[in-house]
Amino acid sequence: xxxxxxxxxxxxxxxxxxxxxxxxxxxxxxxxxxxxxxxxxxxxxxxxxxxxxxxxxxxxxxxxxxxxxxxxxxxxxxxxxxxxxxxxxxxxxxxxxxxxxxxxxxxxxxxxxxxxxxxxxxxxxxxxxxxxxxxxxxxxxxxxxxxxx
Numbered sequence: 001x002x003x004x005x006x007x008x009x010x011x012x013x014x015x016x017x018x019x020x021x022x023x024x025x026x027x028x029x030x031x032x033x034x035x036x037x038x039x040x041x042x043x044x045x046x047x048x049x050x051x052x053x054x055x056x057x058x059x060x061x062x063x064x065x066x067x068x069x070x071x072x073x074x075x076x077x078x079x080x081x082x083x084x085x086x087x088x089x090x091x092x093x094x095x096x097x098x099x100x101x102x103x104x105x106x107x108x109x110x111x112x113x114x115x116x117x118x119x120x121x122x123x124x125x126x127x128x129x130x131x132x133x134x135x136x137x138x139x140x141x142x143x144x145x146x147x148x149x
Contacts, residue, residue, distance in 0.1 A: 003051040003091060004033050021080065025087040032058060052133030055092050059085045060136075096134045098143070104130060105143050117148050 007030050014022040032054045036046055046054075062085035069078035096104075108126045112119065127140050 002045065003055075004030070004045075006091065007033070021083055022087055025084040028058060028084070029055065029088060029091065049132060052092065055088055056133060056136070058088050059092070062088065093134050095136075096131065098139065101131065101135045101139060102143050102147075105140070105147055109147055114148060117145075120144055120148055123148065 007026055011023065011026045011030065014026055033046065033051070036050060036054055037044075040046065040050075062081045066078040066081035066085070069075070069081060105123065105127055108114075108123055108130065112122055112126065114120075114123050123144050124141065127144060128137070131140060
């Protein structure tokens, strides 16, 4: 079942339940998917990776907004953004722990014989492909930097 189908089903359920927050979150996902499909050459469907990137981007946007709202003393808005991020995260694959990510990156570094920061791009590319949506890019980059430094 494609992400778009799952979102459409969840949208219908949210409408029936009159859950405004969930409805708003799901509509933002659907909007982002439709926008990505119109921008891509293949308008019929998106790949799994593209769907994951869209979801990760939406979660990151919500968390960034929540951080800004907290800095400005707007807890009410921050809570809403965090709740939306949780709803969007439901459609992401289960996230790996930091230890699991570290283990995968260590294996990639060993396989590629990476020795320093000059190899960071190569390691990051392979890690992003292998981990693909199961960890935040910022976490991956931080661990790669620690391992290669």
